[in-house]
Amino acid sequence: MVMSGEEPHRFLIHDHGSIYSDGVDRTIAAMRLTMLKTPVRSPQANAFCERVIGTIRRECLDWMMPFNEGHLRRVLRHWVAHYNRGRPHTSLGPGLPDAPDLAAVPSAHRIRDGHRVVATPILGGLHHEYRLESRAA
Numbered sequence: 001m002v003m004s005g006e007e008p009h010r011f012l013i014h015d016h017g018s019i020y021s022d023g024v025d026r027t028i029a030a031m032r033l034t035m036l037k038t039p040v041r042s043p044q045a046n047a048f049c050e051r052v053i054g055t056i057r058r059e060c061l062d063w064m065m066p067f068n069e070g071h072l073r074r075v076l077r078h079w080v081a082h083y084n085r086g087r088p089h090t091s092l093g094p095g096l097p098d099a100p101d102l103a104a105v106p107s108a109h110r111i112r113d114g115h116r117v118v119a120t121p122i123l124g125g126l127h128h129e130y131r132l133e134s135r136a137a
Helices: 022-030 043-059 069-085
Strands: 011-014 034-037 115-122 127-134
Touching (some): 022 034, 043 069, 069 115
Parallel strands (some): 011 034
C-alpha cells in the first residue's frame, strides 16, 4: 500500500500513453493501487490535475530545491494549507476555499479602528498570508 501521510493512496490516474507499459501496470497493481485510465483521445480529462500540478510547480517548486522526500512532503503540506486557506482563488470571486471567519473585514478598503494588518510568511517568505488582528488596548 502506498502511503501519503496517514492515509493510503487508493488510485493512480494515467492516460493511455506509451510510457505506461505492461510492466508499469503490473507494478502499480502489486502496490495494491487501482489504476484508472483516462478516456482515449480526451485531453481535457486531466485538465484539473494538470492545472493544480502546474500551479504547485509555478508557485512553489520552481522557487526551492527540496533536499529529500521528507523535505518535499513538508514543503507541499505547508503549501497546500496556504493554497486552501490563504491564497485567493479567482474562480471563487476571489475568495478562499477554506475561508476563516471574516467578521473584522474592513469595508471600502479601510481598516477598522482598533485593528491592524498582520503578515505571516509562508515557506520562509516565499508567500505571505495577511489577516486583520485586533490591537491590544
